[in-house]
Amino acid sequence: MKRQHTTLLVIGGGPGGYVAAIRAGQLGIPTVLVEGDRLGGTCLNIGCIPSKALIHAADEFEKARHWAQGSALGIRVQQPAIDVAQTVRWKDGIVSRLTGGVDALLKKAGVQVLRGWATLRDGKTVEVQPSAPAQGQGAEPRVITCEHLLLATGSVPVPLPSMPFGSAGGAVISSTEALSPATLPRRLVVVGAGYIGLELGMAYRKLGADVAVIEATGRVLPGYDEELTRPVLATLKRLGVVLHLNCSVEGLTEDGSAVRVRSTMADEFVLPADRVLVAVGRRPRTEGFGLEGLLLDMSGRAIKVDEQCRTSMRNVWAIGDLTGEPMLAHRAMAQGELVAEVIAGHKRRFAPMAMPAVCFTDPEVVVVGLDPAEAERRGLDCLHAHFPLAGNGRAMSLESTEGFIRVVARRDQHLIVGWQAVGRGVSELAAAFSQSIEMGATLEDIAGTIHAHPTLGEAVQEAALRALGRAVHV
Structure with a gap:
């Protein structure tokens, strides 16, 4: 069995792992990254990127169907059709370009990438079983020792x-399978009305499937402020998505053709389904690689x-979803960069003022702070104020006036502590929201900044002006 030693050994090539490895390589730290599947992890391969590609395809198809019926814009088209196999190939092409780019960046940074599955022997020793012979790697297992x-x-x-x-028979699927359908189901049942369930449920409905959503709580997107979710609820109703709130899943019928559902009133009914998407959440990947042998301090299932990002064992670090909520790719990236710099001797700590979260439903939802x-x-x-997108010229020109921008600030000093938004394209405002909080901006700072016209960003300025009692366009 081949043996080697490195300064930093990274287990996992997702957003957190590959960013940590690249930054470590830039800082001159000898680094080895072990990934058993594909570089980019869940985010690039079966999560953030492919889901947004599928959502975009669904939006474009719905738009074409709308135009086939005539529109206020004067656009007319023939009845559209969709080739799902081609859609999946297009989505896979985007994923392939991004993962290939990650591979190139790792090579440029001098990081050694091992394609294989790691098993922890102790906090400084890992055994790697190759997942497939790779160029220059061979198929021989190896033992790697490391300082970090x-x-x-x-x-x-x-x-x-x-x-x-x-x-x-494979009808019960996770988001992974939902993102690469060979065919579209006629009837899709989604279990869970959180962001994953609604993002994919809405996309499938726009692609033509009949969609029913089962949710244990009394409303959709239960982790979000209810006012933010109302425009999303309105779109669900417009699309014809059937909601079963305050309901629990009992299982499948004997022949597997329907889902048994129970309401809080103790009534049981069945929902016919060709496919069932279970989207009730995610949990840290802590099993299958010997983690329990390190006896690290845990918080539930998370490290x-x-x-x-230090664990309870010296020179053993953990980042990303493995450390619990919020499970966001950009959080993992920031933590990965931080760990590399701390190992290099930089004075860093992970203490962001705010962590942006975006739900890519229709319309989109953004929460920061x-x-x-x-x-x-x-x-x-605190005081707070919102500006309706119905008063924004750019939103009108996009035929997307539903939603609003809301700002939350301390009453005494007007320091901004939070932003929320719901509307088409508001995900692109997340950076401005985060930056204002991170830099300690006040309402006066945002109100006094000239925002380009016509843009959705004007609604950000207008929200700040309204909080100050100086609203101009509402």
Whole structure:
């Protein structure tokens, strides 16, 4: 068995792992990255990127169908059709270009990439079983010792005990399978009205499937402020997505052709389904690579880390979904960069003022920092104001006037502590929201900044002006 030694060994080539490895390589740290599947992890291969590609395709198809019926823009088209296989090939092409780019960046940074599955022997020793012979790597297992071990193994979808993934002849699927359909189901049942379930459920509905959503709580997107979710609920109703709120899943019928559902009123009914998407959440990937042998401090299923992403074992680090919520690719990237710089001797700590979260439903939802209710729970005396996109010229020209921008600021000093937005294209405002909070901007700073016209960004300025009692366009 071949043996080698490195300064930094990264387990997992997702957004956190590959960014950590690239940054470490830039800093001159000898680095080895082990990835058993494809570089880019869940985000690039079966998550963020392919889901947004599928959502875009669904939006364009719905738009074409709308134009076939005539539109206020004067556009007329013939009845459109969609080739799902071609859509999937197009999506896979985007993924391939991005993962290929990651591979090139790792090589440029001098990072050695091993394609294989890692098993932890201890906090400084890992055995790697090659997943496939790679150029210059061969198929021989190897043992790698390291000075620093970085765990970045990501997360996996949570299954339902009553309906495990792959059951009913493969009809029960996770988001992974939902993103690469060979065919479109006529009837799709989605279990879970969180962001994954609604993003994919809405996309499938726009592609032509009949969609029903089952949610245990009383509303969609239960993790978000209810005011933000109302425009999303309106779109679900417009699209004809059937919602079953305050309901739980009992399992499949005996022949596997329908889902058994129970309401809080104790009534049981069945929903016919050709495919069932289970989207009830994700959990840290902690099994299958010997993690339990390190006896690290845990917080539930997640590894507990400090503000430098150190675990309870010296020189063992953990980042990303493995460390729990919020499970966001950009959080993992920031943590990965930080770990590399701390190992290089830089003075860094992970203490962002705000962490942006985006839900790519129709319309999109963005949350950065505190909403009014959370500010109140924390004992902050805050004021807040929102500006409706119905008053924004750019939103009108995009035929997307539903939604609003909301700002939350401390009443005493007008320091901005939160932004929320719902509307078409508002995901692109997330950077401005985060930057204003990170830099300690006040309402006056945003109100006094000239925003280009006509843009959605004007609604950001207008929200700040309204909070100051100086609204111009509302």
